[in-house]
Amino acid sequence: MPLYCFVRGDTLGLVVLADEAESIDELALRLARAAAPRVTLAAPLRVWHRGRVLEGELTLGQAGLSALDRVDLTQEDDLG
């Protein structure tokens, strides 16, 4: 499932190919790694979708993510 991803503090949007069965926490780690050349986020991390924070244990499918959705990654203390 391709997703448009934006990491807080980063300078660009990325396209991540994710698996519907992977968890939001796994996605968060993947996004953090993808942006690592430019920005380092401290755990715990939050994944935002349509204005709400997604539970880390949910799979992408359970969280209601669809292909080409936008997700944002922030640190937990970031207000979003």
Place this chain on the structure above:
Amino acid sequence: MPLRDEWCDLARKLDWSFSYAEERQVFPEALSGSPWLPAQEWRDWDEPFRSTYAEYVSTQQRKEVSFQAIAEAVGRIEDVSKLDPGWLSVVKLHMATLPLAEFAAVIGNLRAARFGRDSAWRMTSLLGALDELRHTQLPLRAMHDLVRWDEQFEWTHRLFHSDDWVAVAGRHLVDELLLGSDAIEFAIGTHFVFETGFTNLQFIGLTAMAKQVGDRLFEQMLQSIQTDEARHAQIGHPVLKKLVQKDPARAQRLVDKWFWRSFRFFAVVTGFAMDYLTPLHARRASFKEFVEEWVVDQFQSSLSELGLALPKYWQAFLEALPIYHHMLYASAYTYRATTWFDFVLPGPKERAWLAEKYPQTWPELEPVWHNIEERWRAAGPGVEWFTHGTTPVAFCNLCQLVLCAGTPCRNSAVFVDKPGRRYVFCSEPCRELFEAEPERYAAHRGVVERILAGQAPANLLELVRYFGLSEASWGRDVVSGHYDFLKRGGQP
């Protein structure tokens, strides 16, 4: 009255009535442009240069001789190889993005030379087409001998024949502006907005920097081209003036659109050059300062004189001016293998200069460069991949540039769902322009759509090869991380 003035307009301003075809057939609206007006409405069209063909040939011949002498004197490998490596990237970027775009402008000018609505307009466009042919040939000729020294110079010709993301974005702009526009849109978009509005950044700003770094070849080439541009850019004003009288809403719409699209183009080509690639000692002013001096002031007065409002996206432009090219450069630095030129890592002195020039926006960008710097320090010189991204990046469905608008804390990308397809735009102006003419843009496949359709690889290394780059040509850090300031205890 001198003989020249007596006879000039007999040839230059020569229109006639048609006996065997309707005027609308000779000048169809689809090619001549909207609104379609009868010939008498264009009868007072004029521009100040009023060159004859003989004068043109004579002047151009002198310029060619002069440029050729400079090229022979200072354009050899042993001359160019002495230049600052960052500056060489300015040359590679500039030389690749412009010559074949200029060739497209030959076609745009030739269309106007046939379908422009007044004979003087057509004559000036014909000379414009010859100018643009020259602007294609000069860089191709000047860079040709350098290819055997540095393969990246081959991209002077290669870029627009490739599927590199910069080429995809460049073609999207150039195809519409220079190849797909009718004579009126071409005159306003190209001559009035792009050439009159923006190219001073190149011809004055970059020329001054070329002089400072000692690149006489580049300096002379830009100066030689500038004198041509100054002449044929005059086509834009009288066309826009007429359009303002007859269809002010369309006049405003065309200015709005091409102002925004031109700004995006120059943010890359000139923004990178002025604020990052040119060595600090040779910078006369920041990109923002140049734009304020040569675009903002001039554009405001030209539009006001014509009775037009500022472009619709003026505020968005002012907000983007101090940050957009910085976002794009930091992104491109960490994806440098996807381009054909090398990148400079701004060190402490460069970043102090940028902080001074961009006090409002630099604080959000400094952490990005600090992060990149720390990764270079951790990996050591030569280890390019540790400061390089591996995940595919997202592109705007209008400008086709990376989604770099907004700020690091708030990327301004917007999404629009249409039947069967989701579109993403870097900014509201790009979204609005797309939605105003979806028939022009909706079918285009950018890099991401090609990856998703299986036409391009998702793996970055394979994607770089799909872009047409090889290990010999892809972009690197100009010194592969061998900066003094990165050494433990090194001097800033």
